Amino acid sequence: MTANKAGQTVKAAVKAKDISEGILRHLQQSLGVEMEEAGPAEFWEALSLVVREIDLQRIRATRKKERENKARRVYYLSLEFLVGRLLSNNLHNLGIFKEAEKALSEMGVSLTDVLEHEADPSLGNGGLGRLAACFMDSLATLDTPAIGYGINYRFGLFRQSFAGGRQVETPDGWREDSFPWGIERPKRKQLIKLYGRVAEHAGKAVWEDTRSVLGMPWDVPVTGYNTETVNTLRLWESRATEGFDLNSFDAGRYQDSRSQEITAENISQVLYPNDNHPAGKELRLIQQYFFVACSMADLIDRYKRENGDGWDHFADKVVMQLNDTHPAIAVAELIRILLDEEDFKFPDALVLCRKVFAYTNHTLLPEALEKWPQRLIARVLPRHMQIIHMINYHFLHSEVDAVWPGDDSMKRRLSIIEEPDRPGDDQMVRMAYLSVIGSNKVNGVAAIHSKLVQDMLFPEFHRIWPDKIVNVTNGVTPRRWLDHCNPELAELIDNSIEGDWRGELDLLSDLKPFANDEAFQRKFAEIKLNNKRKLAAIIKELCNIEVNPEAIFDVQIKRLHEYKRQQLNLLHIMALYRRLLENPNLDVPPRVFIFGAKAAPGYLVAKSIIHAINRLADRINNDRRIKDKIKVVFIPNYRVSLAERIIPAADVSEQISTAGFEASGTGNMKMALNGALTVGTMDGANVEIAEEVGDDNIFIFGMTVDGVSELRSRGYNAWDVYHASDELKSVIDWLGSGDLSPEEPDAFKPIVESLLDRGDYFLTLADYQAYSDAHDRIVQTWKNPREWWRKAIINTASMGKFSSDRSIADYNRTIWNMK
Ligand SMILES: *Cc1c(COP(=O)(O)O)cnc(C)c1O
Numbered sequence: 001m002t003a004n005k006a007g008q009t010v011k012a013a014v015k016a017k018d019i020s021e022g023i024l025r026h027l028q029q030s031l032g033v034e035m036e037e038a039g040p041a042e043f044w045e046a047l048s049l050v051v052r053e054i055d056l057q058r059i060r061a062t063r064k065k066e067r068e069n070k071a072r073r074v075y076y077l078s079l080e081f082l083v084g085r086l087l088s089n090n091l092h093n094l095g096i097f098k099e100a101e102k103a104l105s106e107m108g109v110s111l112t113d114v115l116e117h118e119a120d121p122s123l124g125n126g127g128l129g130r131l132a133a134c135f136m137d138s139l140a141t142l143d144t145p146a147i148g149y150g151i152n153y154r155f156g157l158f159r160q161s162f163a164g165g166r167q168v169e170t171p172d173g174w175r176e177d178s179f180p181w182g183i184e185r186p187k188r189k190q191l192i193k194l195y196g197r198v199a200e201h202a203g204k205a206v207w208e209d210t211r212s213v214l215g216m217p218w219d220v221p222v223t224g225y226n227t228e229t230v231n232t233l234r235l236w237e238s239r240a241t242e243g244f245d246l247n248s249f250d251a252g253r254y255q256d257s258r259s260q261e262i263t264a265e266n267i268s269q270v271l272y273p274n275d276n277h278p279a280g281k282e283l284r285l286i287q288q289y290f291f292v293a294c295s296m297a298d299l300i301d302r303y304k305r306e307n308g309d310g311w312d313h314f315a316d317k318v319v320m321q322l323n324d325t326h327p328a329i330a331v332a333e334l335i336r337i338l339l340d341e342e343d344f345k346f347p348d349a350l351v352l353c354r355k356v357f358a359y360t361n362h363t364l365l366p367e368a369l370e371k372w373p374q375r376l377i378a379r380v381l382p383r384h385m386q387i388i389h390m391i392n393y394h395f396l397h398s399e400v401d402a403v404w405p406g407d408d409s410m411k412r413r414l415s416i417i418e419e420p421d422r423p424g425d426d427q428m429v430r431m432a433y434l435s436v437i438g439s440n441k442v443n444g445v446a447a448i449h450s451k452l453v454q455d456m457l458f459p460e461f462h463r464i465w466p467d468k469i470v471n472v473t474n475g476v477t478p479r480r481w482l483d484h485c486n487p488e489l490a491e492l493i494d495n496s497i498e499g500d501w502r503g504e505l506d507l508l509s510d511l512k513p514f515a516n517d518e519a520f521q522r523k524f525a526e527i528k529l530n531n532k533r534k535l536a537a538i539i540k541e542l543c544n545i546e547v548n549p550e551a552i553f554d555v556q557i558k559r560l561h562e563y564k565r566q567q568l569n570l571l572h573i574m575a576l577y578r579r580l581l582e583n584p585n586l587d588v589p590p591r592v593f594i595f596g597a598k599a600a601p602g603y604l605v606a607k608s609i610i611h612a613i614n615r616l617a618d619r620i621n622n623d624r625r626i627k628d629k630i631k632v633v634f635i636p637n638y639r640v641s642l643a644e645r646i647i648p649a650a651d652v653s654e655q656i657s658t659a660g661f662e663a664s665g666t667g668n669m670k671m672a673l674n675g676a677l678t679v680g681t682m683d684g685a686n687v688e689i690a691e692e693v694g695d696d697n698i699f700i701f702g703m704t705v706d707g708v709s710e711l712r713s714r715g716y717n718a719w720d721v722y723h724a725s726d727e728l729k730s731v732i733d734w735l736g737s738g739d740l741s742p743e744e745p746d747a748f749k750p751i752v753e754s755l756l757d758r759g760d761y762f763l764t765l766a767d768y769q770a771y772s773d774a775h776d777r778i779v780q781t782w783k784n785p786r787e788w789w790r791k792a793i794i795n796t797a798s799m800g801k802f803s804s805d806r807s808i809a810d811y812n813r814t815i816w817n818m819k
Helices: 016-029 040-069 087-093 097-106 111-115 127-141 251-255 282-307 329-341 346-356 374-380 382-403 408-414 431-438 447-457 459-464 478-484 487-494 505-514 518-543 566-582 604-621 640-649 667-673 686-693 705-714 718-724 726-737 749-755 768-782 785-797 804-815
Strands: 073-077 146-151 159-163 166-170 190-194 197-201 204-208 211-223 230-239 318-323 357-360 371-373 428-430 441-444 469-471 552-557 591-596 630-634 652-655 677-680
Touching: 016 040, 016 097, 040 087, 040 097, 040 111, 040 211, 040 230, 073 127, 073 282, 087 097, 087 111, 087 211, 087 478, 097 111, 127 146, 127 211, 127 230, 127 318, 127 478, 127 804, 146 282, 166 604, 190 282, 197 382, 204 329, 204 382, 211 282, 230 282, 282 318, 282 329, 282 374, 318 346, 318 804, 329 346, 329 357, 329 382, 329 431, 346 357, 346 382, 346 431, 357 431, 371 374, 374 382, 374 428, 382 408, 382 431, 382 459, 408 459, 428 431, 431 459, 441 447, 441 804, 447 459, 447 469, 447 686, 478 487, 478 640, 478 667, 487 518, 505 785, 518 630, 518 640, 518 785, 552 640, 552 768, 566 591, 566 604, 566 630, 566 726, 566 749, 566 768, 591 640, 604 630, 604 749, 640 667, 652 667, 667 677, 667 686, 667 785, 677 686, 677 768, 677 785, 686 785, 718 726, 726 749, 726 768, 768 785
Parallel strands: 073 146, 073 318, 146 230, 318 357, 357 441, 441 469, 552 591, 552 652, 591 630, 652 677
Antiparallel strands: 159 166, 190 211, 197 204, 211 230, 371 428
16 A cells, blocks of 8 residues: 555556556557557557556646745766666556556456566666666655656667577667657757867857757656656757758768767767776767756756746756766866856856766776767867866866975876876876866765775865765665565565555564564565576576576676676586586585676677686586586576566575675665575675675675785785686686687687786686685575575565665765755
């Protein structure tokens, strides 16, 4: 039952009968089919259109209320929103899931089948984009006035399949059939400029000879849980403008075979498939500026509509959150508008800018910190490059100089412009520095990560502004990641504790008294087993592999990256297999190792790891000698809708990054919430998960951040570890031998080289033994079911902190100053 804070129901007053009538109306009038001819895809679209009508009505009411309250609004700028399927989420949030089920079943149609017909909008790579989607859910749930701004990519993240075990990428034209959730808003289109040059007229800078691109907004309604608030996710699509098309522009420049052709339309064409690694392509910079400029113009228009022309109240009404440095050019864009279009003086413009921006840092990885060639920015956005120099000059000569007077090496170190190591190379613009300097607050995404941002990444900035860098630990929405994806567990919780845990996740702690209750444990275990049976059927269908639902389901699902260390998992499975071959009667429970991961198409080592896991899976799954004690499955095309099937079925959650490299992780939270036990390093949010569940209820292993830096300063030699361990040596030799890929014996050389010849930067070998020991502890615990299920229940009961509602409440309080 959904009841709002005042106790009255906020369910949409919609009955099954209204829904059936709406479906019939849309089948006939919107889709032009009779009910008898309609298949699940048509029913999906018709039902979505019915729900959309309710959303739109509520959006208007939300906007009206916000205008009356003259509230501050949060603008969440993100190049990625990994929203996942929307129909089921909307039905749940509006409280009409059951009514919709009834309406369809009276028409002889199954809602479950219909829901499967929704394409999964993959407008993001991984955790960063999914976080933005969870935050949109919680912003609406907490009635925070908010608009998300991003790009309506024609092609989302590629679809992944395997050929001979190798990753194959195909385009994901996700909205080709139809996307009823996105509503085009031509009235709110924007025209933005690119290229050209800066002239001076009457003492004012004028950006002229530019090319124009049109930004068309598509609005996606975002419902919250147990509230009438519906917010908007506004996604920009690029279009050519009449007369000023980029197509005809300077064709000569693109003779150069290295550069892709850039046209007005292809700006919003594809999502770059790199996770934690910037592409450095001109089109990517233009994407960033395109969505930032459209969004900035849009929010300024809205501010003026609601508040009149003056800028006095701007900072009270507007706060922009930069999700990573991808939208960092917004800092220069706002100052450009204030200087060139609004008669501000530079110091006042910078002061205002610093009141309205906040920046979320997602990574410490040096190669993931965005830098753009100064020459590229100067060519694409000449006025912005000038403004970046103005910001930099002010920063170095008044702010840095005040703390380190006359210290030129410090100025060089902190400059937004990085000087090249070799003369003649490009100067680079450090987008993270621009973001820090332009923002009011900077946040890391888990406690340990924020501390490292203060002490290791930006120590000097922390000296200058000791209150600027703060922590907001990430969270996930318990609606999608427990209620919707694990309805049986949700029901068990409903029957066991009081109160609205979906809206107040801390209430889950009331489950703790049941942790040792045998009857409750049985029910909890039975639900997990049911979820595993369902996943086993999916694995059979997608991979044609039979897995035993009674086995331990050991899950590693996340982008493929060496720092996430899927290769550690791989080496360990190889060792387990060899142990079983040596001793087929080993007393170990059956285990299924489940992977889901996409590798960036240009990331060769990552692709080689996928290939190796698939080849190993073939070998192990077909070896009768080990009597099904181990199975390995790599489920293709990992994405939100698959995560929703895998997570409720996980017994073990693999969170094994090198300490200091995973900023937070959110997959770790989702799996623990659904009763999986974590095997993990002291990294990212694992640290806080361990704190919440207690050391006895998590399998922590391996080096800490301090251990990593000590080892590095002592001098780490991967070969030493290799020579010291017979087991490790034998599996690495096997991996390099070509035995798993006889037709291409060198296929896994990139992995072996990374582990040995190139020094094992992510310390995989250094953590191997500790990891193997942790797995031994997992097996021992599994052999005692009462102990296992007690720990699993305590995990679910301890995840209250990791609701994205708590994250948003933290942002509201510590960063956005929302009332
Ligand atoms: C939660 C989620 C992620 C993030 O997983 P991590 O383990 O935190 O890296 C990535 N992709 C999808 C589809 C997700 O749902």
